[in-house]
Amino acid sequence: MNETVRVAIYARVSTEEQAEFGYSIDAQLETLRKYCELYNRVIVGEYVDRGVSGKSIEGRYELQQLLRDAQENKFDLVLVWKFNRMARKNIDLLHIVELLQKNNVAFRSFSEDFDTTTSMGKFALQMMGAVGELERNTIVDNVKMGHKQRARTGKHNGKVPLGYRSVKIDARGRESKIVIIEEEAALVRNIFEQYAAGHGLKAIANDLNHRGHKTKSGNPFSTCSIRDIIDNPMFVGKIRYNRYENWAERRRKGKTSELILVDGHHPAIITDEVWEKVQLLRKKKATMPKKRFEGEYLLTGLIRCPECGAAMTASLTVNRAKDGTKIVRMYYSCGRFRSQGSSVCHANSVRKDEAEKAVTERIQEAVTKPEILKKVVRSVNEHRSGRIKPLQDELAGVQVRIDNLEEKKRKYLGLYEMDEIDRDLFAGRLNDLNKELDTELTRRSKLQLELRDDQADPISYELVRSLVSRFDALLQRSPFPQRKTLLHLIVKRITLDDRKRVGNIELAFNEETEKHFLSVAPSAEQQAEGAFPLSGKAPLLKKTLTIFI
Known part of the structure; x- marks a missing residue:
């Protein structure tokens, strides 16, 4: 008498497959139930993941439950309508089948009928899995290709950011256009204008949250959401695409060099001038030292240590007066001393208020005392004119070396044509001469550019x-x-x-x-x-x- 085979049915369909190909969970289940009835197999459980992609196990909770039940010996066979219902990636499919086999559970596909308990069955499974993964990757590549082509023609892919919405323009809903939501656009303009005015990411987010504004997804603003807005060229009428590949798996590590950045069909919310100003500030602030202490330190990173030349950073001391009150003194101190210790340099601290006052007063003096500024202008022009003769002498020397190298090349060419030099020796020497010549030609171009600048009209x-x-x-x-x-x-x-x-x-x-x-x-x-x-x-x-x- 044959033993009863206990069967667990697994079915899955993603939202896209349901919409595009008409796949149905109910159809899968009905087919598998009839199969079990035909072969007198007992269904002990049905595990169904609805609207879930098969690209990984994450988020497929019914599958995870099935694997746990397999470990508890609740069934003998897992039956699916098609093997790619279990997994899209070959490596995931083989891993799942291996887990089942370790618990003496067989795996069978209704559409691809082979026995995974045999060597040929395992081989067939591997081949079918590879074909299935190829099919999925081909679909993914085709979708990516379509998205890239849309981007190259100035069309947006995916969700639209704050300030815009997508409107269908044909009956089938296949074509759409991006339009401005004026209430949100005013908020975007304010964000750019605040940053252009010198406000930081945190200050802007704090201001918007205090005024009760929300992001596109309805959340409070954060420094990240503000940064994403001011870095997005869509607001200046551009389409940017393909910054990252395989974002789901690699995140920011998947950055590519094939960025697509073109003029879009959608209207701009901010002007080119504001965009350029904000990007200039973004670039500069990326190199500014991070704040170490509370307090308004204006010159962090600008003052140079008189001993080692390193940038000086914010520092402070806290003391107690005789009456117990706290006395805080702010300084600029050598950054190398603070990070590497006294064996490298010394503190060389200067009082914060004194240094900042001296700098602002020096700038004001240059404005209010014409004789100081005239001296500065005269010094600049004298420095420029004083550089001309050394540059001209250096350029002349470079030109002599270029002429000598060209003459050597002509001599070697003459010897080669007269068969008085070996071919390999000629090729090697010619290669060395060309490298030297490239270096000298580059140096000549640099000197000519410097001379052209220095021989221009004097600074007024x-x-x-x-x-x-x-x-x-x-x-x-x-x-x-x-x-x-x-x-x-x-x-x-x-x-x-x-x-x-x-x-x-x-x-x-x-x-x-x-x-x-x-x-x-x-x-x-x-x-x-x-x-x-x-x-x-x-x-x-x-x-x-x-x-x-």
């Missing part, structure tokens, strides 16, 4: 006065976050003398800082509190201007 006093005076005006009129942003944008370094007093302040003005911060402020001036307030137009810079005051 009016240009320098305009830039420095506007910089000073902004420092005086802006609150702390904006002042710190401005200083880190324009001040390259501050050196101390041997008595630990402020020595030179190196300022570097360029086209971007002039355009975004020393010229007319964008719409943020009216929209965001604390925006860089300026009127009029500053002279346009064509290259970086560095001065010492």
Whole structure:
């Protein structure tokens, strides 16, 4: 008498398969029930995962329960309508079958009828699993290809961010367009304008949450959600796609070099000018030192240690007065000393308030005392003219070396044509000469560019006065976050003398800082509190201007 075979039925269908291919859980179950009835097998359990993808075991709770019940010997056979109902990936399928076999449970597919307890059955399972995985990967690749093509033609994929919604424009719902939700768009503009005005991610999120605003998904704003908004080029009318591959498995480690960034068909919410300004600030703030202590430290990372030249960072001391009150003193101290100890450098601390006062007063003096600024301008122009002769001499030397190398190449070519030199020796020597020549040609191009800049018209006093005076005006009129942003944008370094007093302040003005911060402020001036307030137009810079005051 044959023993009764206890059967566990497993069925699964994803939402996409149900919609696109008409797969049905009920149809799978009905087919498998009739199969068991035909072969006199007893169904002891039905495990059904509805609307779940088969790409992994995670989230498939019925499958997880089935595997636990297999360990408790509740059935002898697991039956599925098709083997890819159990798993889409071959490695997952084989792993599940192995777990079942360890517990003396057989696995059988109704559509691909083979016995996994035999060697040929296992081989057939592996082959069918590989085919199934290939089929899935082909579908995934086709979908990705379609998404990439949509992106290249300026169409958006996936969910739309805050400020937009997708509207169907045909009866079948296959075509849609992106339109602006004006109430949300106003919030997006405010976020960009606040950041352009110098406010940080946390301050913006805090402000929005206090005003009761929510993200697109209905959650409070966070620094991450603010960052995602100001980094998203969709708001300036662009489509960005393919930054990451296999996000579900690899997350940010899957970053690709094949980024798609094109003009989109959707309307922009912010202007190019505001976008460029925000991206400039994002890039600069990424290199600014992180805050270590409470307090408004303006010059962190700008002041240089007089002993080792490292950036000086915020530090403080806390003492008790005789009456028990706490006395807090703030300093800038050598960053290498703080991180590596006294064997590398010393604290070389300077009082915070004294250093900041000295810097701001030095900038104001350059504006209020024309003789100081004229001296600065004269020094800049003398430095530029003094560089010309050494550069010309170096360029002449480079040209001599280039001519010599070219002559050597001609000689070796003549010897080779006369069959007076071995071919391999000729090829090796020619390769060495070409490498040397490339180096010298690159050096010549660099020197020619430097000479062209230094031989340009002298820097005018009016240009320098305009830039420095506007910089000073902004420092005086802006609150702390904006002042710190401005200083880190324009001040390259501050050196101390041997008595630990402020020595030179190196300022570097360029086209971007002039355009975004020393010229007319964008719409943020009216929209965001604390925006860089300026009127009029500053002279346009064509290259970086560095001065010492």
